[in-house]
Amino acid sequence: MVAEKIEDIKKLKLIANSIRQDVIKMLYEAKSGHSAGSLGLADIFTVLYFNAMTHDSQNPEWKKRDRLILSNGHVCPVLYSALAHSGYFPQEELTTLRKLGSRLQGHPHKGTLPGVENSSGPLGQGLSQAVGMAIVAKTEHQMNRIYCIVSDGEQNEGQIWEAALLASKYKLGNLIVIMDLNNIQIDGTTHEVLPLEPLADKYKAFGWNVIEVDGHYIPAIIDAIEEAKKIPHKPTIILAKTVPGKGIQFMEYMVEWHGKPPAKEQMEESLRMLEHKKQMIEAETDG
Amino acid sequence: MIEMHLQKDLFGTLEKKPTRDGFGIGLLEMGKINSNLWVLTADVSESTRTHLFAKEFPQRFVQVGVSEQNMAGVGAGIAASGKVVVISAYGVFSPGRNWDQIRVSICYNDVPVIIHGSHTGLTVGPDGASHQALEDIAITRVLPNMVVICPSDFNQAKKATMELIKREKPAYIRSAREKTPVFTSENTPFEIGKANIYREGTDAYIIACGVPVYESLKAANELEKNGISVGVVDCHTIKPIDRKTIIDCASKTKLLISVEDHQINGGLGSAISEVLTDERLGVKLRRHGIYDIFCESGEPYELLKKYGLDCEGIKKVILEELKK
Numbered sequence: 001m002v003a004e005k006i007e008d009i010k011k012l013k014l015i016a017n018s019i020r021q022d023v024i025k026m027l028y029e030a031k032s033g034h035s036a037g038s039l040g041l042a043d044i045f046t047v048l049y050f051n052a053m054t055h056d057s058q059n060p061e062w063k064k065r066d067r068l069i070l071s072n073g074h075v076c077p078v079l080y081s082a083l084a085h086s087g088y089f090p091q092e093e094l095t096t097l098r099k100l101g102s103r104l105q106g107h108p109h110k111g112t113l114p115g116v117e118n119s120s121g122p123l124g125q126g127l128s129q130a131v132g133m134a135i136v137a138k139t140e141h142q143m144n145r146i147y148c149i150v151s152d153g154e155q156n157e158g159q160i161w162e163a164a165l166l167a168s169k170y171k172l173g174n175l176i177v178i179m180d181l182n183n184i185q186i187d188g189t190t191h192e193v194l195p196l197e198p199l200a201d202k203y204k205a206f207g208w209n210v211i212e213v214d215g216h217y218i219p220a221i222i223d224a225i226e227e228a229k230k231i232p233h234k235p236t237i238i239l240a241k242t243v244p245g246k247g248i249q250f251m252e253y254m255v256e257w258h259g260k261p262p263a264k265e266q267m268e269e270s271l272r273m274l275e276h277k278k279q280m281i282e283a284e285t286d287g
Numbered sequence: 288m289i290e291m292h293l294q295k296d297l298f299g300t301l302e303k304k305p306t307r308d309g310f311g312i313g314l315l316e317m318g319k320i321n322s323n324l325w326v327l328t329a330d331v332s333e334s335t336r337t338h339l340f341a342k343e344f345p346q347r348f349v350q351v352g353v354s355e356q357n358m359a360g361v362g363a364g365i366a367a368s369g370k371v372v373v374i375s376a377y378g379v380f381s382p383g384r385n386w387d388q389i390r391v392s393i394c395y396n397d398v399p400v401i402i403h404g405s406h407t408g409l410t411v412g413p414d415g416a417s418h419q420a421l422e423d424i425a426i427t428r429v430l431p432n433m434v435v436i437c438p439s440d441f442n443q444a445k446k447a448t449m450e451l452i453k454r455e456k457p458a459y460i461r462s463a464r465e466k467t468p469v470f471t472s473e474n475t476p477f478e479i480g481k482a483n484i485y486r487e488g489t490d491a492y493i494i495a496c497g498v499p500v501y502e503s504l505k506a507a508n509e510l511e512k513n514g515i516s517v518g519v520v521d522c523h524t525i526k527p528i529d530r531k532t533i534i535d536c537a538s539k540t541k542l543l544i545s546v547e548d549h550q551i552n553g554g555l556g557s558a559i560s561e562v563l564t565d566e567r568l569g570v571k572l573r574r575h576g577i578y579d580i581f582c583e584s585g586e587p588y589e590l591l592k593k594y595g596l597d598c599e600g601i602k603k604v605i606l607e608e609l610k611k
Contacts (some may be wrong), residue, residue, distance in 0.1 A: 063369075109395065110367070110395075110396045110397075111396070111397060117367070118367065118392075118396060119391055119392070119395040120391070121391065122387050122391050124356075125388055125391055126360075127360070128356070128357045128359070128360020128361050128363070128364065128388070128392070129361070129363050129367065129392055130364060131357075131360075131361050132360065132361035132362060132363060132364020132365040132366075132368070133364040133365070133367060134364075135349060135361070135364075135365065136325075136364075136368040136369075136370060137368070139347075158356070159354075159356045159357055159360065159388070162354035162356060162357035163357050163361070165352065165354070166352070166354070166357060
């Protein structure tokens with residue numbers, strides 16, 4: 001059955017909150033992995049899997065599905081949680097992340113876990129694959145869309161720009177890329193390591209449609225994707241400003257949380273914060 | 288012995304055609320019977336012979352420009368959409384430049400992408416060392432899920448291309464630019480992973496791949512006149528290597544010579560050496576090829592001569608080893 005499109009913002013916020021709780025539990029159990037990016041992308045993944053994308057967890061190979069290509073594979077805890085919430089596999093399996101015998105590999109592996117569209121890890125490779133899928137879909141007049149998540153640090157890779165040129169050549173209106181613009185990478189801020197700005201101008205110069213959005217404000221993410229869907233002859237990149245570690249105050253904006261899991265007290269503190277946030281969301285008046 | 292149907296006047300005047308042409312024609316034929324076949328190139332369509340396919344099937348042809356890394360990824364994406372894909376460029380660039388993309392986007396994803404590396408080996412000639420792909424077999428055969436094939440003439444290149452496309456799994460096929468003798472026929476058998484024994488011997492066996500196979504046949508033919516009996520095996524598939532044939536050859540003689548238009552480290556010779564080690568066979572193996580150096584510009588046959596990969600050079604190596 002095709003996934004229900006959830007329009008209720010409050011429901012979506014609760015899903016994002018639940019995904020963040022999963023991410024904390026998974027990374028704590030795994031004792032290694034990437035906290036900041038996984039938490040920062042929770043709202044975007046919620047919109048993709050529960051509002052924007054047409055997909056069917058009971059039929060992962062359905063030909064008409066929208067596809068999500070995750071290029072920066074290290075944030076896979078957020079992907080795994082979104083997939084489990086969507087019903088691709090049991091949620092109990094989430095805490096097997098990175099463990100021997102688990103289907104939840106440290107970086108995603110296509111073929112091991114239902115719903116994973118591409119193997120990734122080495123940066124810069126996902127966008128090319130998304131472009132390949134979009135070329136086939138466009139050539140064969142398929143109505144589905146190809147979504148691709150890239151990171152800002154990943155823009156250092158030359159392959160990204162090779163793929164950006166080709167997407168423009170083929171006028172891939174069916175390709176929607178979302179960049180996790182969180183300003184951090186392993187060795188420091190993106191500005192310190194290798195300045196990227198002006199990113200919007202760069203993509204515009206490459207022939208792309210560029211939309212800038214707050215990557216935590218769910219109605220804006222929904223609107224940005226809907227707007228992108230209306231552009232028929234250009235690939236779109238949504239530059240989503242996010243806060244690394246979003247939702248866990250002591251992780252937010254901290255570079256050192258890029259590739260670190262929470263320790264026991266930090267995990268407990270994080271879950272308390274998220275539980276408190278959940279109650280606040282529940283108390284919000286509808287609309 | 289299985290009948291190999293080699294050309295009748297094997298050491299007379301043979302027609303010469305490059306293996307890249309065999310690839311291009313095989314690709315075109317498969318394009319006609321398989322509407323799921325897509326082809327990509329990185330700005331070298333005519334010289335790698337994908338232009339033949341491009342002209343007939345422009346809808347299924349993607350020109351990515353000079354971007355081999357992107358080509359490997361785009362190819363993987365097209366393959367993940369239910370297609371079988373051939374990506375084609377010069378061997379030095381693909382798999383030379385895009386190895387990580389081949390490893391993760393193609394092999395780890397296990398999607399049907401066939402990598403065609405053209406202009407490989409010494410016979411690319413005047414372009415010089417930067418363009419002589421002499422390490423491509425080494426870097427591809429270490430990858431899980433990968434098959435590696437180095438055809439020895441036009442006919443074999445055509446058959447290998449067609450078989451790899453039918454197989455629909457990751458693979459690497461190398462071809463050469465220079466015209467070389469077409470010494471096999473349309474009826475010569477070709478099976479992935481099954482080496483062809485062209486002649487038997489009692490003193491030594493040459494196990495070769497690519498352009499030097501015919502030179503090896505000539506060398507064996509001439510040595511026979513001196514009373515030296517040398518067998519010749521065309522080991523076109525480097526991975527999976529034909530273990531049985533290698534073990535058989537090792538049981539029949541005391542000397543094996545691997546001959547390849549590739550570095551001696553990591554290529555066919557190394558693959559044979561691994562079989563001998565695994566099987567604890569005490570037979571002597573001489574690995575002949577390029578001896579861990581960068582070569583130079585020159586005409587293709589001048590280079591084969593200088594680096595000992597022509598008939599004379601191969602004869603010399605055999606005689607050297609038999610004297611030891």
